[in-house]
Amino acid sequence: MNLKLYKMRFNSAHFGNGMLNDSIGEFDAARLFSALFLEALKIGEDQAFYELATHPDFVLSDAFPFVNGTPYLPKPIGYPVLQENPQKDLLEARKEAKSAKKLRYLPYDRLNEFLTGKADLTALLASLHSFEKQDYVTRKGEDPYEVGVTYFNESLYVVATQSNLFDQLMYSLQYSGLGGKRTSGYGQFTLDIEAVPEQYQKHILATDFPVMMSLTTGLPLEEELPSAMKEAKYLIKKSSGFSYSEMTSEPLRKQDLYKFKAGSTYKRKYVGGIYDVRPEGFPHPVWNYAKGLFYGLTTH
Secondary structure, three states, X not given: OOEEEEEEEEOEEEOXXXXXXXXXXXXXXXXHHHHHHHHHHHOOOHHHHHHHHHOOOOOEOOOEEEEOOEEEEEOOOOOOOOOOOOOOOHHHHHHHHHHHHHOOEEEHHHHHHHHXXXXXXXXXXXXXXXXXXXXXXXXXXXXXXXXXXXXXXXXXXXXXXXXXXXXXXXHHHHHHOOOEOHHHOOOOXXXXXXXXXXXXXXXXXXXXXXXXXXXXXXXXXXXXXXXXXXXXXXXXXXXXXEEOOOOOOOXXXXXXXXXXXXXXXXXXXXXXXXXXXXXXXXXXXXXEEEEOOEEEEOOO
16 A cells, blocks of 8 residues: 655635535545546546545545644544543643643644643644634625635645556646635645655554544445444534536535544444435436545554
């Protein structure tokens, strides 16, 4: 498995979160996969890309911050397991709990400090303070409206299995843009492809870690659910929205799909799949990427 780190430097983007005047600072693998599939359609490589993506060796993560030369990871759900400490002041303990709750991401090389309860949570929060800024732009006219926009001071990255076709589609996508309101100039980015840090890659490829953290908002196959959910700690994300086709007269609502957010932790990996969420009567498949990619955790 030839893993690479695909670093994307956005200026501004609209990554919707349910409301037009809202925008968040990240996106999941499904959003990127959908955009890449459209790029593949343009050049007649949609079937080749689907076959590539469904191959067992292909993996794709959600997007995470890349700050000051360091890739960040999602905060592991359910960790650290805090032990009662009679010597610790109650107010101090509450402050630490609030700081831990606010954390969304951690530098990969300081993850072990967090898991063992030794991290400086205030410093970790501060390290992402200026990563992004949310604002909105008012579109004037006969029917004015507001568009949420995220401005980035640092890059986002995904980890994926490298191939000539995947690289070609990523290079093409940087000009087409990712997210909403691309015709207004949002979502374009500059792409750099880098090696995955050795220690980072080791935690992905090794199989002897007691806990596995998902790097992709994913969904186990039906037959995998009983095993994957045993002792799992997770949050659920609803994936929905609309699809448009030249063969339909208007956008139609996709089937809802409930998935487990990146950062969910498991005792056992799952494969997951790419699910067809096309609206009823839609003329072609609408793919929702939900394969698993995991990062091994040492929790003590």
